[in-house]
Amino acid sequence: MAMEYDGATQVNEQTMCLCGRIAAMRTAWTENNPGRRFLGCSYYGRPDACDYFKWVDLPLLHPRYKSVINGLLRNDNREDVLEKKWQRIVFYHRIVLVIVMLVVVLVYYVL
The missing domain is CATH 1.20.5 (Single alpha-helices involved in coiled-coils or other helix-helix interfaces)
Structure with missing residues (x-):
């Protein structure tokens, strides 16, 4: 999850991932991004999932x-x-x- 926030993420129910499915909102609980939300393929973890990933929240500044x-x-x-x-x-x-x-x-x- 090394992608950076682009400042232009529009979040709504129709955000689509690369394979044409509605992207799922998730929360990262990693050491580097605790509590930070992102959009990803709703089939994450399955063989037919795409690699769609986009941060929704800004990085933790401090x-x-x-x-x-x-x-x-x-x-x-x-x-x-x-x-x-x-x-x-x-x-x-x-x-x-x-x-x-x-x-x-x-x-x-x-x-």
Whole structure:
């Protein structure tokens, strides 16, 4: 995606790609273009897709913008990881609690 914004992109429902299909609006989430929108072939990823690509948004003008957006994306992913770890800890604590309760019940009825 090394193409540059030409400043004249007209966005509407009828923007056509090179193979005659209506181009799809997508959002880039790469390190260099986080959150930047572009038009591309609606069949992207399929063998019959063309190479149509055109930026809709201007490039991020200040390097700090990229840094902030990428940092927020990393923080969001980190929160997901921490939430999964917390759920796993809670699950294991519940298993331990059930095992302790079973041992207590068995000891009570055996003695």
